[in-house]
Every structure is written in C-alpha cells, then in structure tokens.
Amino acid sequence: MTIAEGPSRRLAAVAGCCHRRRCLSMRGTGPASLNRFWSQPMTVAFRSKPVTVEDPAYRGLAIGTYAPAVTPAPAFAQTDLKIPYVTELLSKAILPDDDAQFAGVFDGKSSSPYVQSLVESSDFVLALGVWLTDINDLGWPIDLDKTAFASWNTLKYGTSFIAQVSLADRVDGLIDKRVTCKDRILPANTVQQAPVMNPADELTYQVFYDFIQSQVDEDTIVGADASLNYFGSMLLKVGARRGFIVQSSYSAIGYIGPAATGLSLAKQDGQRLMVLSGDGGFRMTVQCLSTQTRFNLNPIIFVTDNGVYGVEQWLADAPVFHGSKPFYNSCILHRWNYSKLAEVFGCQGWKVHTYGELVAAINGAKDNLNSPFIIQVVVPQRSIPDNANWKAN
Incomplete structure (x- = not known):
C-alpha cells in the first residue's frame, strides 16, 4: 500500500x-x-x-x-x-x-x-x-x-x-x-472481451492472450510456466481466489506441467485448470501426462509452439524478435508435434494455427472431462506478447 x-x-x-x-x-x-x-x-x-x-x-x-x-x-x-x-x-x-x-x-x-x-x-x-x-x-x-x-x-x-x-x-x-x-475513484475493473477476428487469422502470442481472457471465469485456475507466457498471463484477470499459480521465484522451466497434477487433484469440484506452457519447458516434464491420464485428470494444457527457448532469447538479446538477426543457436529447438503426444499417453490433443481452430479446440477441451487435453498453439518464431516489447525495441 x-x-x-x-x-x-x-x-x-x-x-x-x-x-x-x-x-x-x-x-x-x-x-x-x-x-x-x-x-x-x-x-x-x-x-x-x-x-x-x-x-x-x-x-x-x-x-x-x-x-x-x-x-x-x-x-x-x-x-x-x-x-x-x-x-x-x-x-x-x-x-x-x-x-x-x-x-x-x-x-x-x-x-x-x-x-x-x-x-x-x-x-x-x-x-x-x-x-x-x-x-x-x-x-x-x-x-x-x-x-x-x-x-x-x-x-x-x-x-x-x-x-x-x-x-x-x-x-x-x-x-x-x-x-x-480518501477521495479516490478507481476505474472499473472490467474483463476484456475477446477480439473480433476472422477464423482464418494467424495466431500470435498477443492474439492468443486477447482471446484466452474470455475463457477465464471465477471457476478457472490458471497456471503459467517460466516462459514468454509470464508476460501474457500477468495481465489476465483471474476471478478465483488463489486461482493463479506460477513459479516466478526461481523460474523453474517445466514446472507447471507436473504442478498441474497436484492442482488437478486439489481443485474444488466445478473448477477447471488451464495450463499455459512454452514448448521448450513442456518437453522437460512431458511425462506428467502419463500420471494425469492414469488418474483421469483433465487440465487443459496450452503449449505455445514457436520453436525456440523464447524467454531465454528475450533475456539475452530481445531485439532479435523485431529484426532479421538470427536466434542464438542454443535457443533453437528440435520441433516436436506436441498434439501427437496425446496418442502416446492416451489423452486428447489438438494442433491449431488459426483463430478459428483455437476456438474449436477449446470448445472440444471443455467437453473432455476425463483426461488431459493438449492444445498445441503454433505462433511465429518472432512473436512475443505486447508487454514484452519494451526490451525488444
């Protein structure tokens, strides 16, 4: 205060x-x-x-x-x-x-x-x-x-x-x-509405977060991993008390996948868990899907797929995102098809490139109550959330 x-x-x-x-x-x-x-x-x-x-x-x-x-x-x-x-x-x-x-x-x-x-x-x-x-x-x-x-x-x-x-x-x-x-007037604390988009529009980090706010209500628990998702998730309005989980003290990459297991077991009836992970972090602890599937846990896991350790590149040399300079070689990932991991572990998966595909995927995820649901959100390599641009300019 x-x-x-x-x-x-x-x-x-x-x-x-x-x-x-x-x-x-x-x-x-x-x-x-x-x-x-x-x-x-x-x-x-x-x-x-x-x-x-x-x-x-x-x-x-x-x-x-x-x-x-x-x-x-x-x-x-x-x-x-x-x-x-x-x-x-x-x-x-x-x-x-x-x-x-x-x-x-x-x-x-x-x-x-x-x-x-x-x-x-x-x-x-x-x-x-x-x-x-x-x-x-x-x-x-x-x-x-x-x-x-x-x-x-x-x-x-x-x-x-x-x-x-x-x-x-x-x-x-x-x-x-x-x-x-005294004598203070606070602005109204309103929820941002989902933007009006063409279903064929390409997804970016910011388009994803502009949309995902409309899917977060008082029964939603949001978990964000140490990744570029830090930036987008901090501006989300979360209505549930204790409804946001993040490992920002040590920024343990890959934390949120396994943490989703405990969150899914501990959440109240009627609550739904949404996990926001980067592709580099998710691959470090992807075996969490096995436990979640075994116990019929149903987190909705968004894996933002840009093919790089984005937050590492941002910390080291953020202007790369706004130019033609190549990414550090150590930040380039071998690409995985994350949605196909659902077939390996026996859960559900969806790969999306456009706004319309994202809407369809999340509607399908909400109807899936007995297993994890992976949504692989493919975004351009140089895409970052708007509130991360200050370091890249």
Missing part, C-alpha cells in the same frame, strides 16, 4: 512473499518517520485536483505477495482501508483479481501503463513480504529512498534495518487504524 503522512502526500504498497504468520513484534524503534507511520492515523490524497476514471495517475498503491500469510485475506480485503494495491506475479490472485482495490500486477516495465503510473507517482511505497528478483522488477529501478520493505521479521527502509518486526502486527495495525486513501 502507499501510505503518506499528510493530506497532500501519495501512498503506495506492494505485497510480496512471506510464508509465516507471527513473529516477535517491534514497538517504538527505528527512524522517526517509521514510528509515525506505525503509530499515527494517516490520510492519503492522490491529487490536488479531482480524480476521474480517465485519470490513471492517482497517487495511492499497495504491493504484496502473500496476503494470507500476514492476515486472513477476507479481513484484508473487506476492511475500510480502501487502499489500492498491486502484487508481484508470485502473489497474483491471492485475493481475487476482481477485488475493488486491486490495481494489477507490478512487474517493472512489463506491467500495465496504469500500474506503472501508480508506482512511479507514489511518494512512499510499503512492500509487504516482497521478494525482489530479476523477474519481478523487469527494467525498473527500485527507488530505495521511498520504499520500505516489511518482510517476515525485518523492516528495511533506506539505510535503516530493524530486526524482530512482526509483519502480521504491522498489517493488523493498518487495519486497526483504518488507514484509507
């Missing part, structure tokens, strides 16, 4: 990854500004002029990774705090994405322009349990002078480091004092 000490200041908060509930508490230590932050009521104003829905630069924000670790999620979401917040990719959908105070996922320059403006325009950023990695601050310099990091049992702000600080107590304090951002 963004928190400020006066009516003209701007506040921001970031939620991160903290996996413990309680620890020793801190009282009365640390810089004077932190003492005031924890002990005095605060109000937050965004601008000296009225804020409208069309004005994205309102000056309040919260960022976090794992809200249930510090306080029960319903309490955090339903209090009178009314502070907008963003999350890291790792904590996306810990609270439902349709929560009124949720502004989006912050992941540096890959965030939406709206989220970037919130972070940049805030006077003070409170990072709750945030774990900084090279994945969750892409291309974005962290302003340490205005950011306080509240972790499981420490508090870091500028040059100050305070041990034995209970993250749970800090959040409870915010709730008790009813810290709010």
Whole structure:
C-alpha cells in the first residue's frame, strides 16, 4: 500500500512473499518517520485536483505477495482501508483479481501503463513480504529512498534495518487504524472481451492472450510456466481466489506441467485448470501426462509452439524478435508435434494455427472431462506478447 503522512502526500504498497504468520513484534524503534507511520492515523490524497476514471495517475498503491500469510485475506480485503494495491506475479490472485482495490500486477516495465503510473507517482511505497528478483522488477529501478520493505521479521527502509518486526502486527495495525486513501475513484475493473477476428487469422502470442481472457471465469485456475507466457498471463484477470499459480521465484522451466497434477487433484469440484506452457519447458516434464491420464485428470494444457527457448532469447538479446538477426543457436529447438503426444499417453490433443481452430479446440477441451487435453498453439518464431516489447525495441 502507499501510505503518506499528510493530506497532500501519495501512498503506495506492494505485497510480496512471506510464508509465516507471527513473529516477535517491534514497538517504538527505528527512524522517526517509521514510528509515525506505525503509530499515527494517516490520510492519503492522490491529487490536488479531482480524480476521474480517465485519470490513471492517482497517487495511492499497495504491493504484496502473500496476503494470507500476514492476515486472513477476507479481513484484508473487506476492511475500510480502501487502499489500492498491486502484487508481484508470485502473489497474483491471492485475493481475487476482481477485488475493488486491486490495481494489477507490478512487474517493472512489463506491467500495465496504469500500474506503472501508480508506482512511479507514489511518494512512499510499503512492500509487504516482497521478494525482489530479476523477474519481478523487469527494467525498473527500485527507488530505495521511498520504499520500505516489511518482510517476515525485518523492516528495511533506506539505510535503516530493524530486526524482530512482526509483519502480521504491522498489517493488523493498518487495519486497526483504518488507514484509507480518501477521495479516490478507481476505474472499473472490467474483463476484456475477446477480439473480433476472422477464423482464418494467424495466431500470435498477443492474439492468443486477447482471446484466452474470455475463457477465464471465477471457476478457472490458471497456471503459467517460466516462459514468454509470464508476460501474457500477468495481465489476465483471474476471478478465483488463489486461482493463479506460477513459479516466478526461481523460474523453474517445466514446472507447471507436473504442478498441474497436484492442482488437478486439489481443485474444488466445478473448477477447471488451464495450463499455459512454452514448448521448450513442456518437453522437460512431458511425462506428467502419463500420471494425469492414469488418474483421469483433465487440465487443459496450452503449449505455445514457436520453436525456440523464447524467454531465454528475450533475456539475452530481445531485439532479435523485431529484426532479421538470427536466434542464438542454443535457443533453437528440435520441433516436436506436441498434439501427437496425446496418442502416446492416451489423452486428447489438438494442433491449431488459426483463430478459428483455437476456438474449436477449446470448445472440444471443455467437453473432455476425463483426461488431459493438449492444445498445441503454433505462433511465429518472432512473436512475443505486447508487454514484452519494451526490451525488444
């Protein structure tokens, strides 16, 4: 959350990854500004002029990774705090994405322009349990002078480091004092509609994600692998609480296929799992299909097939995607026919090149309830999601 000490200041908060509930508490230590932050009521104003829905630069924000670790999620979401917040990719959908105070996922320059403006325009950023990695601050310099990091049992702000600080107590304090951002108007949190496309139109990464949002509802669990799917999936609106799974802490390529086995076993009746994998990662753990088929599990597995280790190329030399320069030889894959793996493992598969084929495939997948369903989504080699273009330009 963004928190400020006066009516003209701007506040921001970031939620991160903290996996413990309680620890020793801190009282009365640390810089004077932190003492005031924890002990005095605060109000937050965004601008000296009225804020409208069309004005994205309102000056309040919260960022976090794992809200249930510090306080029960319903309490955090339903209090009178009314502070907008963003999350890291790792904590996306810990609270439902349709929560009124949720502004989006912050992941540096890959965030939406709206989220970037919130972070940049805030006077003070409170990072709750945030774990900084090279994945969750892409291309974005962290302003340490205005950011306080509240972790499981420490508090870091500028040059100050305070041990034995209970993250749970800090959040409870915010709730008790009813810290709010007053006079703020949030834009409507609406679901993007599927684009109007010609059935013969070629698929790209962005066309795929523009369409797939229309298939994600409150009963959908989304799992994304360490791949270019990071970018497209972070902007999806996921309605289910705890409905988004990603391994962005260590970016373990190939993680989401086997993870889908556990997710399928643990999900509630009526929920459906959609898996978003790259072709390079999926081939590392493809034997997960055997277990899923054996136990009649039914994840819908999208394998984005561009024939390269796309995210590795993007990290090393992203401009290759926008020019004629060849890909690194080490990033070129031997092509597999992923949809035919269904015949090997006894499940279902579909290969799609066009928008119309994609629509038909997902309709078939929804009707298949007793086995995994692989949809091999063939996209051009140089195709990347729109929010990955900043590094390729």
